[in-house]
Amino acid sequence: MHDFRYKGKYLYCEKVKLEDLAGRFGTPLYVYSYRTLIDHYLKLEKAFRPVKALICYSVKANSNLAILKALIAHGAGLDIVSGGELFRALKAGCPAEKIVYASVGKTDGEIEEAIRRGILFFNVESLPELANINRIAAKLNKITRVAIRINPDVEAKTHKFITTGKITNKFGIDLKNAYKILCMRNNFRHIRICGLHIHIGSQITESSPFVSAIKKVAVFILELKRKGIYLEYLNIGGGLGIVYDRETPQTAQRYASKIMPLLKKTGLKIILEPGRFIVGNAGILLTKVLYIKSTPKKKFVIVDAGMNDLIRPALYGAHHNILPLIKVPGAEKTDVVGPICESGDFLAKERRIPKVKEGMYLAVMSAGAYGFSMSSNYNSRRRAEEVMVKRNKVFVIRTRETYADLVRNEAK
Amino acid sequence: MHDFRYKGKYLYCEKVKLEDLAGRFGTPLYVYSYRTLIDHYLKLEKAFRPVKALICYSVKANSNLAILKALIAHGAGLDIVSGGELFRALKAGCPAEKIVYASVGKTDGEIEEAIRRGILFFNVESLPELANINRIAAKLNKITRVAIRINPDVEAKTHKFITTGKITNKFGIDLKNAYKILCMRNNFRHIRICGLHIHIGSQITESSPFVSAIKKVAVFILELKRKGIYLEYLNIGGGLGIVYDRETPQTAQRYASKIMPLLKKTGLKIILEPGRFIVGNAGILLTKVLYIKSTPKKKFVIVDAGMNDLIRPALYGAHHNILPLIKVPGAEKTDVVGPICESGDFLAKERRIPKVKEGMYLAVMSAGAYGFSMSSNYNSRRRAEEVMVKRNKVFVIRTRETYADLVRNEAK
Numbered sequence: 001m002h003d004f005r006y007k008g009k010y011l012y013c014e015k016v017k018l019e020d021l022a023g024r025f026g027t028p029l030y031v032y033s034y035r036t037l038i039d040h041y042l043k044l045e046k047a048f049r050p051v052k053a054l055i056c057y058s059v060k061a062n063s064n065l066a067i068l069k070a071l072i073a074h075g076a077g078l079d080i081v082s083g084g085e086l087f088r089a090l091k092a093g094c095p096a097e098k099i100v101y102a103s104v105g106k107t108d109g110e111i112e113e114a115i116r117r118g119i120l121f122f123n124v125e126s127l128p129e130l131a132n133i134n135r136i137a138a139k140l141n142k143i144t145r146v147a148i149r150i151n152p153d154v155e156a157k158t159h160k161f162i163t164t165g166k167i168t169n170k171f172g173i174d175l176k177n178a179y180k181i182l183c184m185r186n187n188f189r190h191i192r193i194c195g196l197h198i199h200i201g202s203q204i205t206e207s208s209p210f211v212s213a214i215k216k217v218a219v220f221i222l223e224l225k226r227k228g229i230y231l232e233y234l235n236i237g238g239g240l241g242i243v244y245d246r247e248t249p250q251t252a253q254r255y256a257s258k259i260m261p262l263l264k265k266t267g268l269k270i271i272l273e274p275g276r277f278i279v280g281n282a283g284i285l286l287t288k289v290l291y292i293k294s295t296p297k298k299k300f301v302i303v304d305a306g307m308n309d310l311i312r313p314a315l316y317g318a319h320h321n322i323l324p325l326i327k328v329p330g331a332e333k334t335d336v337v338g339p340i341c342e343s344g345d346f347l348a349k350e351r352r353i354p355k356v357k358e359g360m361y362l363a364v365m366s367a368g369a370y371g372f373s374m375s376s377n378y379n380s381r382r383r384a385e386e387v388m389v390k391r392n393k394v395f396v397i398r399t400r401e402t403y404a405d406l407v408r409n410e411a412k
Numbered sequence: 413m414h415d416f417r418y419k420g421k422y423l424y425c426e427k428v429k430l431e432d433l434a435g436r437f438g439t440p441l442y443v444y445s446y447r448t449l450i451d452h453y454l455k456l457e458k459a460f461r462p463v464k465a466l467i468c469y470s471v472k473a474n475s476n477l478a479i480l481k482a483l484i485a486h487g488a489g490l491d492i493v494s495g496g497e498l499f500r501a502l503k504a505g506c507p508a509e510k511i512v513y514a515s516v517g518k519t520d521g522e523i524e525e526a527i528r529r530g531i532l533f534f535n536v537e538s539l540p541e542l543a544n545i546n547r548i549a550a551k552l553n554k555i556t557r558v559a560i561r562i563n564p565d566v567e568a569k570t571h572k573f574i575t576t577g578k579i580t581n582k583f584g585i586d587l588k589n590a591y592k593i594l595c596m597r598n599n600f601r602h603i604r605i606c607g608l609h610i611h612i613g614s615q616i617t618e619s620s621p622f623v624s625a626i627k628k629v630a631v632f633i634l635e636l637k638r639k640g641i642y643l644e645y646l647n648i649g650g651g652l653g654i655v656y657d658r659e660t661p662q663t664a665q666r667y668a669s670k671i672m673p674l675l676k677k678t679g680l681k682i683i684l685e686p687g688r689f690i691v692g693n694a695g696i697l698l699t700k701v702l703y704i705k706s707t708p709k710k711k712f713v714i715v716d717a718g719m720n721d722l723i724r725p726a727l728y729g730a731h732h733n734i735l736p737l738i739k740v741p742g743a744e745k746t747d748v749v750g751p752i753c754e755s756g757d758f759l760a761k762e763r764r765i766p767k768v769k770e771g772m773y774l775a776v777m778s779a780g781a782y783g784f785s786m787s788s789n790y791n792s793r794r795r796a797e798e799v800m801v802k803r804n805k806v807f808v809i810r811t812r813e814t815y816a817d818l819v820r821n822e823a824k
Binding site: 059060063064065066081082083084085087088091102103104105106107125126128129132151160161162163164167168169170171173174176177202290291292293295296297298300302303304306311314315335337338339340341342343344346358373374375376377378379380381382395396397398399400401403405406407408409410411412 | 471472475476477478493494495496497499500503514515516517518519537538540541544563572573574575576579580581582583585586588589702703704705707708709710712714715716718723726727747749750751752753754755756758770785786787788789790791792793794807808809810811812813815817818819820821822823824
């Protein structure tokens with residue numbers, strides 16, 4: 001599954017002892033395994049090779065330039081959601097024709113820049129947005145490509161915050177209205193509607209929601225064909241779940257086997273937008289135990305990583321396994337909490353973990369996706385350093401912020 | 413209550429039309445009223461003048477240097493929770509002897525720096541932390557002051573994430589163990605225990621939890637006196653609730669009248685640590701309507717501020733009023749949502765707001781506290797600009813980030 005394993009009593013990332021990294025770079029520290037990252041990308045790429053799918057990595061999961069560069073070097077395209085992500089994608093060297101752009105709230109400036117750069121297409125989320133893209137393309141005297149994001153109204157069976165394919169969500173367009181838009185496509189003279197897009201949510205561990213959604217869209221595509229509306233792309237989004245705890249998510253191969261027949265039937269070029277699947281288990285967060293605090297009711301392991309570094313437990317009630325970098329015997333029920341002044345600042349609650357002591361280091365597992373990318377400076381804390389391990393080599397891919405960084409843009 | 417008011421059909425901050433600010437600086441934009449900020453500080457300062465309380469503003473609520481400077485100029489001290497906040501406090505010109513430092517997870521480096529700078533005292537959260545501060549003070553050959561943070565085990569009647577005075581929370585020390593620590597105070601030769609601290613939570617709108625907590629501590633202080641343990645300070649923390657929606661929180665005067673008799677009885681110097689009470693209603697977040705999206709089930713107002721700019725609705729289910737900068741007739745039930753690719757990215761759900769159109773600006777009210785300070789670069793979005801209004805003048809107190817800022821610390 002991933003390259004974070006004990007060898008003897010020490011936890012390693014590939015060939016590097018994590019205890020050494022924590023000592024050398026300090027904590028909190030994000031550590032990524034190059035091999036795990038690429039391995040997960042290739043698993044999907046291979047599974048979908050029969051339809052020559054373009055895998056557009058979802059930048060929002062982890063937008064570090066080094067992560068993007070590594071994936072681009074292996075042939076990945078990118079799925080972006082903002083002007084900032086377009087900037088990152090281009091800076092990392094992604095060819096514009098491998099970039100797809102989704103978001104319910106694209107601004108004029110962002111749309112203009114993406115058209116100028118010649119991205120593959122926009123995933124369009126509403127009729128007013130379509131009209132706006134057409135207006136801006138007209139101003140630039142260009143014709144730009146779009147895919148209509150369909151809201152297939154399926155239940156993704158995941159956290160309500162990351163369900164995006166229900167009709168009550170802000171995302172996409174229902175089939176009926178999508179059809180209306182396709183029929184009036186000639187009104188938008190600076191747009192070519194070249195495809196459909198779906199993305200029903202995130203951290204989905206079973207294939208049935210995907211199958212339901214793709215079936216609906218596949219039927220729709222055939223209907224359109226019969227009516228003389230021909231498309232080129234089907235973008236099936238991302239959302240593949242990973243193992244955080246005891247999940248048993250579908251493999252890339254199994255996912256592909258379930259949906260490939262449907263995809264082939266459409267005859268369209270296929271695009272995928274995985275984020276978490278590729279980077280989730282390729283990263284961990286190292287933290288140091290500052291204090292062991294015993295109270296009459298509870299035992300707290302207080303660590304130096306907080307909700308500003310990893311907000312998933314507080315925001316989604318997410319589970320992350322916690323392992324000591326050096327194996328210790330025993331186990332005890334504890335709350336693992338950060339230094340932030342809120343009770344919401346925890347990494348684990350009422351969790352049995354090994355009997356650690358002050359000064360020891362812990363690894364918060366599966367923190368590669370939506371870890372650093374959601375981190376903040378709350379409590380005026382500097383954001384963590386990020387390093388990438390490649391066999392026995394270590395590369396700093398983002399240095400720790402300084403105090404001066406915190407006030408850089410403020411009036412002195 | 414605050415200086416954001418309609419004059420005719422336009423919403424103003426003091427003497428400045430907000431529509432003009434949104435146009436001039438772009439959105440999302442945080443706008444603060446200097447007068448409201450200082451007014452709230454002075455309300456507390458006046459209410460507690462009879463005991464000459466030191467008001468230590470809680471930096472984590474909003475740590476912008478301009479906010480800190482304005483309060484320091486009016487006599488405020490600062491309540492800090494990290495080395496980054498110590499850096500900010502000193503940079504803003506706060507005298508070290510007006511700084512108190514709380515956090516369950518102070519690192520060695522942070523403790524050392526605070527001792528060197530000669531802060532007023534640490535609020536100590538556990539016995540291991542006390543021992544650690546003593547060890548570091550010994551190394552520096554100094555004697556440093558601490559207050560013991562008491563966990564009074566009272567129900568603060570607020571969101572579970574911001575309740576901090578229950579015995580199951582990670583904060584403070586129960587009375588029995590606090591007494592034990594006070595009895596062994598001579599073992600810590602580099603520490604002088606000079607006071608007690610309590611802080612039971614945040615956004616507490618009624619006085620009864622405060623009264624319960626302070627009563628418990630006041631009784632404890634008198635017991636200690638009888639046993640020959642004399643203290644100098646009682647730090648009663650913060651947590652005063654404000655109006656977000658229909659709350660009717662206690663005023664500063666009413667709060668003071670309820671607890672002043674208890675405080676006077678202790679004979680100790682009083683410290684307060686308000687954050688939200690001072691800055692919460694002194695700031696708003698301006699945002700632009702990008703698209704109006706009608707779906708079969710819902711109407712969405714899509715704006716250019718997201719959960720990365722203001723995470724309180726997603727994280728705490730918090731309510732913020734939403735007002736148009738130019739009054740418009742009608743009202744309709746809508747979801748006001750941001751551009752971020754999560755269903756958790758909303759500012760209001762199923763809320764009746766005026767019938768706004770694309771291109772109009774909205775004010776998200778009461779966003780001065782835990783707004784910008786919790787903001788992030790999620791979705792590679794640049795953090796908002798911040799401006800301070802003082803009568804008819806406008807000061808940029810933090811410029812909008814650039815795309816280059818996003819990757820500043822990353823390997824190129």
